[in-house]
Amino acid sequence: MTPPTLALISDLQLGSTLADLWLYDAAIEVNCPSQSAKVRFEQEPLLPGLILLEQGQCLGIVSRQRFFECLSRPFGQEIFLRRPLQVLYRFAETDCLLLRSDTPIVQAARQILGRSPETLYEPIVVSLSNGEYRLLDTQQLFIAQSRIHELATQLLQEQTQAQMIQTEKLSTLGRMLAGVAHEVLNPVNFIKGNVDFLTGYVQDLLRLIKTYDAADVGQIPEVLAIRDEIDFDYIEKDALKILNSMAMGVERLTALVGSLRNFSHMQDDVAQATDLHTCIDNTLLILNNRLKYGISVDRQYGDLPPIKCYAGQLSQVFMNLITNAIDALTDRQDVLKAARSQPAPPNPNSWQPTITLITAVVADPGFDSRTEGSPAWISIRIIDNGPGIPTAIQGRIFETFFTTKPIGKGTGLGLAISHQIVTQKHQGHLRFQSTLGTGTEFEILLPLDVDTR
Secondary structure (H helix, E strand, O other): OOOOOOOHHHHOOOOOHHHHHOEOOOOOEEOHHHHHHHHHHHHHHOOHHHHHEEOOOEEEEEEEHHHHHHHHHOOOOOOOOHOOOOOOHHHHOOOEEEOOOOEHHHHHHHHOOOOOOOOOHOOOEEEOOOOOEEEEEEHHHHHHHHHHHHHHHHHHHHHHHHHHHHHHHHHHHHHHHHHHHHHHHHHHHHHHHHHHHHHHHHHHHHHHHHHHHHHOOOOHHHHHHHHHOOOOOHHHHHHHHHHHHHHHHHHHHHHHHHHHHHHHHOOOOOEEEEHHHHHHHHHHHHHHHHOOOOOEEEEEEEEEEEEEEEEEHHHHHHHHHHHHHHHHHHHHHHHHHHHOOOOOOOOOOOOOOEEEEEEEEEEEOOOOOHHOOOEEEEEEEEEOOOOOOOOHHHHHHHHHOOOOOOOOOOOOOOOHHHHHHHHHHHHOOOEEEEEEOEEEEEEEHHHHHOOOO
């Protein structure tokens, strides 16, 4: 029989089971003479032991080492070789570890290490799904565990490197946003100041024209001709409206630049008292371009005190969660549009994509707050009425690199980093609940007396 190859070990994955290892077909009836077992061992020098069967069921094992230890005793060959294996087994009986073939390698190795030193290297019996038994060499199991440990270490390094790259990207983006915001803010302030002056000038000119009209100076034929040509009555009504709309646009641009500057502080060095409602509103302002396509936002803000936190990082969490909600609602909109074969009449009860934001101070967050270190918590709930998250993947959404989005649209880092920011950086909780066809709710819980580090 060919021994296990390095190629077999190199093909292992993190979730590999005993079925992926080299298993020896080494079963023998317990009433066979020991001489038959000796011949088998001599023919297969790598065979770690034999499985003893009694009426087709596993009775136990006899390892190569214990078999030849018995034969090496005084008169051992005369005593055992002519008698059934059952005699030798009773003399050298040890605990037999029986595992199913679908047992993960890591779990099996953990059970092996829990055995006594005398039986640590005894072979393992593996039961197959068809009722048959195979033998696994413990040494091969430890080699396989070492390979999986290497894979886990490599994956951890890749995840750490990916998070570092993502963090550096966000840091670079933050510096870029801060620079762009500064460069934009200068001309915006210039425009804002000039719009105010220009509005005053236009008002003065219109007042002067009215004064001329009252003195009948404006009734000169040449003046009346120009007045009709430029449609002065319309200009008089529209000029101030244009200036007011320009002023509103400048105010909106100023607010957007301010939001970008606040969001750019990704790498906060010091935690500061922050108004979380401002953080959320700034995030919504940045995402306004995506929200305007039929998605409504329902703000149900409670009375929140300022909280000591890293505002830029929490803004990143809000950005990730709200963006995911927008993606879910957009996907559902696309599905509904594709399902309509022809235009339907308006339905007042038709589905309206909505994101609901609820904030409050809660004394009972659903766990024993006395053991969690804070008597009161700030709750930020982000709820969407999208398609929901399938139950099969709900346990994996916070895993690094796990994403259901297509390549190029999702990195699988957003929720993982958000979970890390909330739980590790702010000693809080990030939990969720989701129902297919109904929607998803994420809840951020932050202790009021958070110990930020």
